[in-house]
Amino acid sequence: xxxxxxxxxxxxxxxxxxxxxxxxxxxxxxxxxxxxxxxxxxxxxxxxxxxxxxxxxxxxxxxxxxxxxxxxxxxxxxxxxxxxxxxxxxxxxxxxxxxxxxxxxxxxx
Amino acid sequence: xxxxxxxxxxxxxxxxxxxxxxxxxxxxxxxxxxxxxxxxxxxxxxxxxxxxxxxxxxxxxxxxxxxxxxxxxxxxxxxxxxxxxxxxxxxxxxxxxxxxxxxxxxxxxxxxxxxxxxxx
Numbered sequence: 416x417x418x419x420x421x422x423x424x425x426x427x428x429x430x431x432x433x434x435x436x437x438x439x440x441x442x443x444x445x446x447x448x449x450x451x452x453x454x455x456x457x458x459x460x461x462x463x464x465x466x467x468x469x470x471x472x473x474x475x476x477x478x479x480x481x482x483x484x485x486x487x488x489x490x491x492x493x494x495x496x497x498x499x500x501x502x503x504x505x506x507x508x509x510x511x512x513x514x515x516x517x518x519x520x521x522x523x524x
Numbered sequence: 525x526x527x528x529x530x531x532x533x534x535x536x537x538x539x540x541x542x543x544x545x546x547x548x549x550x551x552x553x554x555x556x557x558x559x560x561x562x563x564x565x566x567x568x569x570x571x572x573x574x575x576x577x578x579x580x581x582x583x584x585x586x587x588x589x590x591x592x593x594x595x596x597x598x599x600x601x602x603x604x605x606x607x608x609x610x611x612x613x614x615x616x617x618x619x620x621x622x623x624x625x626x627x628x629x630x631x632x633x634x635x636x637x638x639x640x641x642x643x644x
Contacts (some may be wrong), residue, residue, distance in 0.1 A: 417568060450630050452569075459619055459634040460561075460569065466628035503569055505631070512585050513559070513571035 418443065419504055419516035426522040432492040435519045437504035439485050443514055447507045449487040451480055454501045454518075463502070464489060491521075499523045526550040528620050528635035535641045541608040544638045546620030553601035554578040556622040559631060560594065560605045564616040574623065575603055610642045 420438040427433040437449065451464035462471050464480035467487065479490045487506075491498055504516040531545040546558060560572040573584035575594040582594050593606045603620060618638045621631040 448628055452631070459637055460621075460631070461634070462629070462632045465630055465632075469628070471629065471632060505569070505571075511583070515561075515569040515571065518568040 417517040418508060418514040419506065421502075421504060421516035421519045423517065424520045424522065426524055427491075427494045428524045429494055429496065431494045432490060433494060433521065434491075435489045435502050435504075435521070437487045437489070437516050439487075439506060439514075441485060442510055443485075443506045443508040444482065444487055445485040446509055449480065449482050450505045451478075451489045452503045452505065454503065456500070460503065494523055496523050526622075526633045528622065528633055530618075530620060530635040530638045533639040533641070535643065536610050538611055538642060538644055540610050540642075541606060542610060542640050543604055543606040544618050544620075544640070546603045546605070546635050548601045548603070548622070551622075553596075554598055556624055558594075558596070558603040559621045559623055560592075560618060561621060561631075562616040562618045563637075564613070567616075570616075572605070572618075576625075577603065607640075610640075612642050614640065615642045616640060 448466045452460035453463045454460045467482040468480045477493045481488050501518045503518050508514045527549045529547045534542050536542050554577045557574045559574040562570050572588050575582045577596045591608050595604045620635040622633050623630050
């Protein structure tokens with residue numbers, strides 16, 4: 416049971432916009448910034464979004480993040496087949512640990 | 525370029541210990557924390573703790589307190605994670621990842637992962 420709640424799956428067709436939610440609490444998302452990671456099959460996670468809505472260099476602007484209260488969202492616009500992956504949210508919890516969401520498997524139909 | 529290169533796969537018996545290494549290159553090793561995150565087969569990511577290579581200070585997740593030890597050898601830019609009293613639930617891929625503590629950028633580079641299999 417993850418501290419952060421994500422939907423186990425999401426899907427969309429090429430070109431569509433999809434969003435993935437991440438729900439937490441006042442001790443984590445409510446007080447700290449959220450990061451998102453993309454994990455392609457068989458590979459290590461890759462930083463996609465940091466500080467709620469910032470993209471590292473090299474991440475396409477099709478990926479965006481937002482946060483409201485104790486929830487955060489990752490949006491992917493102009494969906495492409497190579498976006499098919501697992502997506503994880505992560506945040507520092509003031510109970511003194513990093514916590515991850517359970518992950519969302521994105522399928523491009 | 526920044527790289528974190530981990531040691532190879534391990535097979536261990538229950539109650540044994542495993543030590544995984546993470547060699548950093550392409551940046552100043554002591555300037556970035558090294559975190560350890562594991563992923564059981566078909567499961568999500570689980571944070572285990574961090575080490576500050578400059579001070580040697582550590583912070584472990586409560587779940588692993590007493591069983592995990594994170595160390596470093598700055599002379600060879602390498603961090604280590606040792607997990608003791610292994611059981612089948614510890615079968616997982618173990619990743620190292622770096623953090624720049626003075627920025628909001630977290631876990632920007634990851635190692636390739638080390639599969640640890642616990643089996644009798």
